[in-house]
Amino acid sequence: MSLVQAAENAETAFSHIPIIDLSDIDSCDPVTRRALANSIRDVCINVGFLYVKNHGIPDNTVNSALAASKEFFSLPHEKKTELDITKSPGFKGYNSLLSSNNDPTSMGDMHEGFEFGWEELVSKEHDQKRANDGVMAGANVWPEDLPSFREAALTYYHAAVELGKKLFPLFALALDLPEDYFNDKTRNSAAIMRVLHYPPQAGPVDDRVIGIGAHTDWECFTILWQEPGIQALQVLNTEKQWIDAPPIPGTFVVNLGDQFTRWTNGVFKSTVHRAINRSGVRRYSIPLFFGTDYDVKLEPIPSCVSPERPPQYEVITAGEYVKERLKATYGH
């Protein structure tokens, strides 16, 4: 079935989020890769959200990043706001409770976060990799009082980036494209990580002030780690029902973002989601947003366009798109 036909048939509402086994992600066997890509393709067209298991990222890498995040968020408020996102160019650093708003009908997101982008673990003197970051250009900032935070956060960052780089060829294959299709579009791949802390919300909760309001992600896909044992994330299906996406130990959530919807002329879904922490305890999560280079145009892939499905989106660059969304979310 063509991609366009598969998208036209994708009307059924999903009630759970599939798990994809990535044990074969490094396989060179074309039949194995095709089978893996086919299962990814189905989920991308029908759900836009999946879990991945056997992803190769060691538990201790994640656990160290979690421990470091907990330490960071327990710093005194004034220490955290020294690194406030508004104090440096390129949206790097700390954003406090209610300072972002992902849902325009809401009043603010009930989480605090810390945001950073590409940086070598051992800094290179003239690292040109990030020279082309448009609105996100700007060096990372790190808490001086917590020297171990940078190493733990960047170690996990690079592990997740490696996983993201292995997923792009599979997404290409899922779109009936050569596996290297995205290579020249992801040379300086946008890769922004946020560590997030959601305080518990008890009692009657105003629907307009939840952990993170209903939104879609902006890049091609997100690799999200959620703290085990705490349900908070929910995904909106085509029947407008909120489906729980509980943490499953040993997995990451991978969800598609708006850049992929634009590349695929709406064939791949960028699914609306939100998080509410009613667990009674603090909750931590760590998304990595993975996109194409910011100067790349989000042009529809020919196999996703037909006379019945003409191009649905104005062609803009990935950077222009992210800039629009940043303005709407942070108001600056």
Ligand SMILES: O=C(O)CCC(=O)C(=O)O
């Ligand atoms: O914390 C979560 O589970 C979701 C976070 C999220 O959706 C985001 O940061 O875009």
Ligand SMILES: [Fe+2]
């Ligand atoms: Fe999100």
